[in-house]
Amino acid sequence: MDIYYQASESYLLDPIHTIYFSGRTKNQQNSWDLDRVWLWGSCLWVQKHCLGEQSKDVYNATIDVTSDAWDACITNNAFYEYMTVCDKEGLTRPPSHLQVALRVNLSGSSSAPLFQNHTNTFTTSVLAEFFTSNFITGGSTAPATVVYIAFLNSLPDILLSAGNIEEYQNYGYSRKSSLNEYYSTIWHELSHSSNLQRVISEKGYWTASDFWSQMIGTEVGHSVASGHPYGAKGDTNWQQVALCEGWAYYRGWQMARNYLNYTPNSSYESSFPYDYQDMFNELFIKGCSLTNMEKCLTVKTLAEYKSLLTNIYSFDAVKVTNINVIVNKYYNKTY
Amino acid sequence: MKKLIFIWSMLAILLFTACDPQWDVNVDVEVNNSSSKTILVFFCVDPNRLTIDTIIEITPNTIHNRVMSFKSISFGNPSPGPLEFIIYNKLDSTSVSLKRSEDGLYKEFIDETTLAENGNIFGGLSKADLKISLNITDSLLSKMSKSTLLTDSIFELKK
Numbered sequence: 001m002d003i004y005y006q007a008s009e010s011y012l013l014d015p016i017h018t019i020y021f022s023g024r025t026k027n028q029q030n031s032w033d034l035d036r037v038w039l040w041g042s043c044l045w046v047q048k049h050c051l052g053e054q055s056k057d058v059y060n061a062t063i064d065v066t067s068d069a070w071d072a073c074i075t076n077n078a079f080y081e082y083m084t085v086c087d088k089e090g091l092t093r094p095p096s097h098l099q100v101a102l103r104v105n106l107s108g109s110s111s112a113p114l115f116q117n118h119t120n121t122f123t124t125s126v127l128a129e130f131f132t133s134n135f136i137t138g139g140s141t142a143p144a145t146v147v148y149i150a151f152l153n154s155l156p157d158i159l160l161s162a163g164n165i166e167e168y169q170n171y172g173y174s175r176k177s178s179l180n181e182y183y184s185t186i187w188h189e190l191s192h193s194s195n196l197q198r199v200i201s202e203k204g205y206w207t208a209s210d211f212w213s214q215m216i217g218t219e220v221g222h223s224v225a226s227g228h229p230y231g232a233k234g235d236t237n238w239q240q241v242a243l244c245e246g247w248a249y250y251r252g253w254q255m256a257r258n259y260l261n262y263t264p265n266s267s268y269e270s271s272f273p274y275d276y277q278d279m280f281n282e283l284f285i286k287g288c289s290l291t292n293m294e295k296c297l298t299v300k301t302l303a304e305y306k307s308l309l310t311n312i313y314s315f316d317a318v319k320v321t322n323i324n325v326i327v328n329k330y331y332n333k334t335y
Numbered sequence: 336m337k338k339l340i341f342i343w344s345m346l347a348i349l350l351f352t353a354c355d356p357q358w359d360v361n362v363d364v365e366v367n368n369s370s371s372k373t374i375l376v377f378f379c380v381d382p383n384r385l386t387i388d389t390i391i392e393i394t395p396n397t398i399h400n401r402v403m404s405f406k407s408i409s410f411g412n413p414s415p416g417p418l419e420f421i422i423y424n425k426l427d428s429t430s431v432s433l434k435r436s437e438d439g440l441y442k443e444f445i446d447e448t449t450l451a452e453n454g455n456i457f458g459g460l461s462k463a464d465l466k467i468s469l470n471i472t473d474s475l476l477s478k479m480s481k482s483t484l485l486t487d488s489i490f491e492l493k494k
Contacts, residue, residue, distance in 0.1 A: 108357050109355055110354075174384075189355070227452055245411075264410075268417040270442075
């Protein structure tokens, strides 16, 4: 792809060009900024893609596939496609603005803490302790509060490892398959963000904050304890993990299948909570719409979810029976 | 030093939030042939990858350790990814196929053991060692049938 631009003003000195990766949908409802971080976790360490100093007369810059700017372009495209698919399939778009931390040149995990779009009662309480400690203030609370608020405002909604595109190729994947896995991962995380937005729409901001904080708290607890954020079936709050992660895996799978003609590896898994993607798939096959399945994802237990979904289809006895059979089967599934 | 550890601990908490880790997985495959037949096993790793496949002859009443090793990468939980095994009896040209997936046929004959795990608290690749055991029993061999198309394409041409 070639991009040309011409400036109406002339430069006295040689300019420095910097690319900022910001996206916006056509109808301006959603936007996102990709902040490129070297250190996981916080957008305090922001790096844009600087092309360096160029001639003021003419300059050609090439961004090839090995550039981390290329990865940012791919990420940007995946976000745009996601918004388009949400509209097409009747699903909720994510919150109107997303702050995205893009980990360049490094492989690793992805997550959707959604810091800027809910009040994370779990993490903020821990961080508040940190920022009012003597380490920052030397004993004074007020400056710490300012720094703390600035810090909170810098935290990302979505964290992605663009280095995974290269990493997958080290494991024998073609570049196309690597890109497809990366796309599927982005859509998984964006499905989490849409889930939060749906809870906000259905039940209000504070209920949604509690909903997502509990989800985060559960996965953080499992991570610290065992390195496995999802935990196991039967653990505290396992049903919310099953619903939220199952849905995100389902969407990452179905979008990859429908729009990339690709089946991501996670769709083959049968352990907890992967198998709950199959629950949503079975519900869809039995006639539950994506819109209605997502609309009911505002609760933390399978019984509540089943109740909401059967209420929507209460006019259809066969469908109600199918919903009960499917959800009960996955509730009772043993490993 | 304690303050530094504290900062990193806080960052680690941020990393973990709603985290979907990426795993670097070393996979060893063993075959436990408790039947009295010598069979060939065709291994195929992960249809999304450049094909990694091999054919190994398995003698009867023997545990064959590490008949195959490979690296895998997985999203969420440590996983070897999709696997397919095809067991073939040269004497009567019968075969049976097993798949490691949610709806995989005869997946009950495939066991998985986690040997070691090392979660990466700073968002990088977590590491795990897994062992996949293929248990060949008389019960499994009783499910073998002739599929000339399959055996010709895999066991005849690849010999």
